[in-house]
Amino acid sequence: MKRLASAVLGLAALNATAQYPDTRTFDLRIGQQRPHIYCLAQDAQQLIWAGSDVGVLRTDGERTDLLFRSDGATVTCLAPSGDLILAALSDGRLVRFEGERVVQVTRNTLFVKSPIRCMYWDGTRTWIGTYGAGLRSQTGDEIMSITAANGLPDDHVHAIAGFGPGRVAIATDLGIAICDSSGKVVGKFTESEGLPDNLVTTLQSDGKRGVWAGTDRGGVFHLSTSGVVNTAVTSWPYGPVLSVAAIDSMLYCSTASRGVIVFAMGNNIATYAPPASQLNDQAKRMQLMVGADGGIWWCDGSERLHRSDPRVLFAPEHEGLDLTGITAICADDSGRIWLATPNGVFGHYAGFPDKEHLLRLPIDVPRNTPVTSLHADPMGHVWVGTFGSGAYRVRVRTGGVVHYTMATGLSNDNVMAIADDPDVGSGTTWLATLSGLSKFKPDPDDATIGTIAAVPTPGSGFLYDVIPWPGHGVLAATDGSGIVFVPMNGPARILHEDSINTAYSLCADVKGRVWAMGPGTGLCLIANGAPSFQRFGRGVAPFDGEMFAMASFAGEVVAVGQGGSAAFDPTAGHVVDLSQEFGLAGITAELNAACTDAYGALWVGTDRGLVRLRAVPRILSADVPTVITALRWANEPLPLSGAHELRHDQDFITIQFAGLRYTAPEHIRFEYRLKGYDKTVRTTRDREVSWSRLPHGEYEFELRAAFGGNPMPSTWTTLHFTILKPWWLRWWALTLGLLFVAITIIVLLRVRDDRIRYRDRMEKEKARFQLEALRSQVNPHFLFNSFNTLIGLIEEDKDKAVEHTEQLSDFFRNILQVRDKDLIPLSEELPLLNTYFKLEKQRFGARIALQVDIPSFALQSLIPPLTLQLLVENAIKHNRATDQDPLLIEVGATSDAIRVRNPFRPRTTATAGTGYGLESIRQRYQVLTDRPIQLEVTDSFFEVRIPLITQAP
Amino acid sequence: MTFLAILGPVIVMAQQPNLLRISDGKVGIVSDAPMERIAANTTEATGVLDVVARSFAMQIPVKSFVGFNSPLQQEHFNENYMQSDKFPVAVFKGRIIEAVGLTKLGTYRVRAKGSLAIHGVEQERIIECVLTVTDQGVQVTTTFDVVLADHDIRVPRVVQQKIAPRIEVTVDVLFTAGALPKK
The missing domain is CATH 2.60.40.10 (Immunoglobulins)
Structure with a gap:
């Protein structure tokens, strides 16, 4: 399809691999699954979100994650809402994401019948446009609904966009409505107000100026906030528009039947078409989105996302002209770019007016002498320098050509570079040849003609490049002699010849400083007074290898070489590697095939085609957020x-x-x-x-x-x-633990202490008891009484006396046997008691009586030795016993105690005991058992109960 | 547009110059399936067109379709597929998107946008039609497809080769001023 009113570099055919502007494709696959992507959004962190029939995906270009499975539903719309992302699904659900987390899922059956087509965040609230239920907005519990009843032209909303401060524009089937932030419809635009079509399918906000809109039949237009409708393209043969995105001076439109079309100033400059199978479904909107970094994204219903970079234009050919063999480029002051191709030298406007196409210079350069250099002088001429055929000077307006060769004064027919001399002006031009410099001076009367003469050049004379050094003169780059400086006044000389040997290229940056570059030299700053050239970028590709072309762009020096491409920032001093970007990967270019045009854009003629970089802010930034x-x-x-x-x-x-x-x-x-x-x-x-x-x-x-x-x-x-x-x-646990351990240790120590003490006491008790028992038994009183008894007996009855003495000796022998034991069985204590009692009976006769009644089970129980004896002794000691009233002491046992009972008849003349006996028994028993000794004293009797101990403690 | 709420038989009211009614016309449906082609039509469409507001409403009694390949086929059409007892009429009502002046003579390609209710299911459709304004009135011709699944009309598998999933509908009606409804 040939367009007569052409713009820059358009591509004639519908071609899915068209590369202009530079477009790349991202495959968003989830494992083996290929989602069909229908809508896009970008969040505040610049990640790309895609809504598909599988769910909500998020990608950074390399890695894609499925953040939410839709389980059969399709995501119909995605939009940022403040810091969150909202996703609307075809089953009526609305999902809110904060980062990758789902924070809320609401369901409204209204959205099943009237699906959500668009959502817009205006800074305070989210507007939701539905296809069939008008416009809705919900903040908290407050739901605002605007329908045809409130003034909306129709309930079927296609798009919403900001329309100036505080207002939104809403595109419906029957025109555009303008709403203010409170939901009131304040304006309406239909065909009667100038719209090319009522059915507006898409809107994109144009900042404060208005909106860009696409329609079903009427193409695209721009609606300004003041109500002026501007049709961007005069005739629209491309069918229904699905989505529109405008950036800088380019307009991207995705259409239902013709794919994505790119316009520049009203002219179609490129088209990208998706496979035909995906073109005829209403659900596939091929939504376009302007990315935060200036790229334009779109989806096409498949698993692929496309990103077009309007900053970079890349054309392998234009209007049939092959652009892969460009040998030289230059730009002139009027905005035209001149390209030297094997098919001739062509000029083209770098900007976008309507009526210009390729202009071919009327020269025929022989095929074996390729064009090496181009230069446009300020007087409207274009110089074409060739390798072997000298130089041509063409007056563009008239087409007049003057050919300069060695015969007419040119120093050499191999012209490597041409530059004019701004200090002298008026078309004075320098030509760098393989035999030194030549200078062209135009005739003062007729600028179309002039004379050319060789200028003696020191060194090898093998020049590669020449450039004016404003205020100083002219510089030339040589092979083998470094940099030659031709001052305005004075002889030409070589600058710092030992620091640089061969230089291929010279260029001036925005500050007017001149940079030189040669193989392996890095970037050298040419300065007059310094002892040697300051070098930069040494060791960094491409400055360390074979250089091709160099130009000043966006405040930096861009160099293209065999090792890659890079941009050097002279103020910051650092190099940004651009080898993988901007279509500059793996390319080769000729020495003079890079230049900057009047708009600041960089043009590079590579072996792949012509590349143009627009001078937009941060284009050379190396940031990777x-x-x-x-x-x-x-x-x-x-x-x-x-x-x-x-x-x-x-x-x-x-x-x-x-x-x-x-x-x-x-x-x-x-x-x-x-x-x-x-x-x-x-x-x-x-x-x-x-x-x-x-x-x-x-x-x-x-x-x-x-x-x-x-x-x-x-x-x-x-x-x-x-x-x-x-x-x-944790600290508290450790502290508690420590405390616990300390307490345990203390308790253990105490227990040990107690045990020791107990044992001590036991020992003491035993000792004391033994001592007391012994004392009481070796009690002189007892012996005295015994001997008295004995004396009486000796006098009375010799046999009884012997018996008594035998018993006495028995008794003491028993004491000897038991006094070391802690406990003895009752069966051993009873004989002791009996023996003792017999002795006392000798003294007291019938006045005392003992009755022992111990059941057999108690005989095995244990008792400290001499306990019963002591109790009985106490009973005799403290109670009256007369013939008429004998003292009967009963010793018995119950299931848990031994009873010693005697009638209670305290003596009037008390032979006071020490009171120690019973107390010591009590203490002994305290140690042995926790059952205390029980004392029962009534008027009639006195009973002591001591607990039965069945086992030794 | 409140008059569009009237779905019953159109009652003749006092003549309003803006409203035109269908005086004549044919609506045909064609199912082109691999094993059978069915073509039926009806002449009993009724409707109104407001030439100033550019809105319209049309309704067709489903039982009035004739021309089936057999009476049994018509019976199945009414009882099983369209369920005409439950949903006796098919309705299309809406507005015309283009701001065309329907009082001026001429031919216009316009888009009619509205809700098409068949078998009780409404679908929002935008249908292209050609309006020819003559002295007699407004002639409307259009052809569009109706996808059976969109209107919840199920075709059993045994007859899938005999009934197409998309039915081609052809409308050719004439709206005139002051016509009495056909009865």
Whole structure:
């Protein structure tokens, strides 16, 4: 399809691989699944979100994640809403995302019948446009609804966009309505107001100036806030428009039947068509989106996303002219670009007026003498320098040509470079040849003609480039003699000949400084007074290898070489590697095939085609913004904002991140370090890092990224998180534990102490008891009484006396046997008692009586030795016993005690005992058992009950 | 547009100069399936067209379609597929998008946008039609497809080769001023 009113570099055919503007494709596959993507959005962190029939996807160009499965429903619309992203699904659900987390899912059956087509965030509230239910807006519980009843032209809304401050424009089937922030319809635009068609399908806000709109039948137009309708393209044969995006002076339109068309100033400059199978479905809107970095994105219903970079235009051919063999380029002051191709020298406007096409210079350069250089002088001439045929000077307006060769004074027919002399002006031109410089002076009366003469040039005379040095003169780059300086006044000389040998190219930057470059020299700054040239970019590709072309662009010096392409910033002093960007990967170019035009754009003629870079801000920036997209424990996402405190068992951490440079995401390198764990910085190309079994502590994850061969930036993106100690390591737990241990030790010590004391006491008791028993038994009183008794007996009855003495000796022998034991069985104590009693009976006769009645089970129980004896002794000691009233002492046992009972007849004349006997028994028993000794004293009797001990303690 | 709410038989009201009614016309449906071609039509379409507001409403009694390949086929059409007892009429009502002056003579290609209700299911459609304004009135011709699944009309598998999933509808009606409804 030939267009007569052509613009720059358009592509004639519908071609899915058209590369102008530079477009690349991203495949958003999830494993093996290929989602069909219908809508796009970009969040505040510059990640791209895509809505598909599988769910909501998010990508950074390299890595795609499925953030939400739609389970059969289709995502009909995606839009940012403040810091959140909203996704509308065809089953009526509305999902809100904060980062990768779903924070809210609401369902409204209204949206099933009237699906959501568009959503718009105006800074305070989200407007939702539905196809069939008008416009809705919801903040909290307040729902505002604007329908045909409130003034909307129709309930079927296609698009919403900002329309000046505080207002929104709404595109419906029957025109555009303008609403203010309170929901009131304040304006309406239909065909009667000048719209080319009522059915407006898409809107894109144009800042404060208005909106761009696309329609079903009437093509695209611009509606300004003052109500002026401007049709961008005069006739529209492309069918229904699905989406529109405008950036700088280019307009992208996606159409239902012809794919995506790019217009520049009203002229079709490129078309991208998706496969035909995807063109005829209403659901596929081929939504266009302007990216934050200036790229234009669109989806086409398949799993592919396309990104077109309007900053970079790339054309392998134009209007049938092959642009892959450009040998020289130059730009003139009127905005035209001149290209030297094997088919001739052509000029073209670099801007976009309507009526200009390729202008061919009327010269015929012989095929074996290719054009090496082009120069447009300020007087309207174009110089064409060739390799072997001298130079041509063409007056563009008239077509007049003057051919200069060696015969007419040119120093050599091999012209390598041509430049004019701004100091002298008026068309004075220098030509660099292989035999030195030649200078052209126009005739003062007729500028179309002039004389050319050789200028003696020191050194080898083998010149590659010439450039004016404003204020100083002219500089030439030579092979073998470095840089030759021809001052305005004075002889030509070589500058700093030992510092540079061969230079291929010279160029001047925006500040008027001249830079030279040769093979392996790096970039040299030419300065008059310095002892040698300052060099930059040494060792960095392409400055360290074979250089091709160099030009000043966007304040920096851009060089294209065999090792790649790079831009050098003279003020900051650093180099940005551009080898993978802008279509400059792996190309070759001729020495003079790079120039900057009157608009500041850079043109490079490469072996692949013509590349143009627009001078937009930050085009040469090397930044790769990094963003941490997810923090996960095992597979559970954690919120990214706020303090991150994880439990001690949440030690399997995954951090996902992204580097955002959509021009070349596969060339992004990351460096990261987990402070608190890693000692060194690690590099990766993945977008995810995991650690398992992290010990507790504080961690800081640092990340930075660079692309291509560029160095890493100095700032890091960081994420803090803490893994808390398990509760058993916390300070309070430790303190409690310590306390517990201390208490335990103290208690144990006490217990030991107590035991020792008890044992001590036991020993003491035993000793005392024994002592007392012994004392009482060796009681002189007892002996005295015994002997008295004995004396009486000796006198009375010799046999009884012997018996008594035998008994006495028995008794003492028994005492000897038992006095060391702690406990003896009752069966051994009873004979003791009996023996004792017999002795006392000798003294008291019938006045005392003992009755022992111990059941057999109690005979095995234990008792401290001489206990019963002591009790009976006490009974005799403290109670009256007369013939008439004998003292009967009963010894018995119950199931748990031994009873010693006697009638209670205290003596009037008391032989006071020490009181120690019973007390010592009591103490003894305290040690042995916790059952106390029981004393029962009534008027009639006195009873002591001592507990039965069945086992030794 | 409140008059569009009237779905019943159009009642003759006092003549309003803006409103035109269908005086004549044919609506045909064609199902072109691999094993059978069915073509039916009806002449009992009724409707109104407001030439100033550019809105319209049309309704067709489903039982009035004739021309089936057999009476049994017509019976199935009414009972099983269209369920004409439940949904006796098919309705299309809406507006014309282009701001054309329907009082001026001439031929216009316009888009009619509105809701098409068949078998009880409404679908929003934008249908291109050709309006020819003559002295007699406004002639409307259009052809469009109706996708059976959109209107919840199920075709059992056994007859899938005999009934096409998309039915081609052809409309050719004439709206005139002051015509009495056909009864």
